[in-house]
Amino acid sequence: MGIMNKSIAEIVRRHDPDRFLTALFAPPDRRDALLTLYAFNHELARAREVASEPHLALIRLQWWREVVEGTRRRHEVATPLADAIAQGFLLPSDLLPIVEAREVETDPCIETLDAWRSYLLAGAGGLAVSAARLLDAPDPEAFRPAGAAYGAVGLLRSTAILAAHGRCLLPADILAHHQLSPEAVTAGANPTPALHRLAQEARIFIQAARQARHLKPAIAAALPVVLARRDLRRLDRPPRPRGFGDKWAVVLAGLTGML
Secondary structure: OOOOOHHHHHHHHHHOHHHHHHHOOOOHHHHHHHHHHHHHHHHHHHHHHHOOOHHHHHHHHHHHHHHHOOOOOOOOOHHHHHHHHHOOOOOHHHHHHHHHHHHHHHOOOEOOHHHHHHHHHHOHHHHHHHHHHHOOOOOHHHHHHHHHHHHHHHHHHOHHHHHHOOOOOOEHHHHHHOOOOHHHHHOOOOOHHHHHHHHHHHHHHHHHHHHOOOOHHHHHHOOHHHHHHHHHOOOOOOOOOOOHHHHHHHHHHHHHOOO
């Protein structure tokens, strides 16, 4: 997979520009497989976004589970994903838990903070583990907190967008502590106090990522945490396109191998 699949690259560049930027720091002979992994993640995210009912999202996730388990299908992402698995770049044992984590998004709500942490560690965290293994990291598990941190901050910053579509992925027990509920958030209630509390959890993930060793050989898999750290500082501001400062921070970390 040494020659970049332009279709896959365009999917990731358009729909996941952060990870597209970080993937540029992967070795050229692994970059295509890494982008395929990220395109796969985008397809999983779309399962709930495009489904009118939760059970339809589960059907879409099952379709991808079958691809990971070996069913061959002609599809712009499924086909190169199957190739990457066949070549040993990606492991079903890494990918299946990521699919399972996405099933949480079809539930009415995430009940507890512990369940929220587990969802992030398995989903976005598992994606970082798979990316790290692909890049021959000596300890792929060390990358899990970096992925969870990026997933957590991204979720917090997209709360208003999700609410506008009738969805809330904040833990119900934390919301209740602030006299809120998932239904109140989707109805337009201000969740800022809960977001600040959950930002503390993201900081714990970030700190764990920065303390991890042996990141440099596979630094591309950890680089999203650089953006998560910067995004936490502007949690109360609406998301906006990446500026020079964000991109330069990623470049600097990618070149030095230091988060």
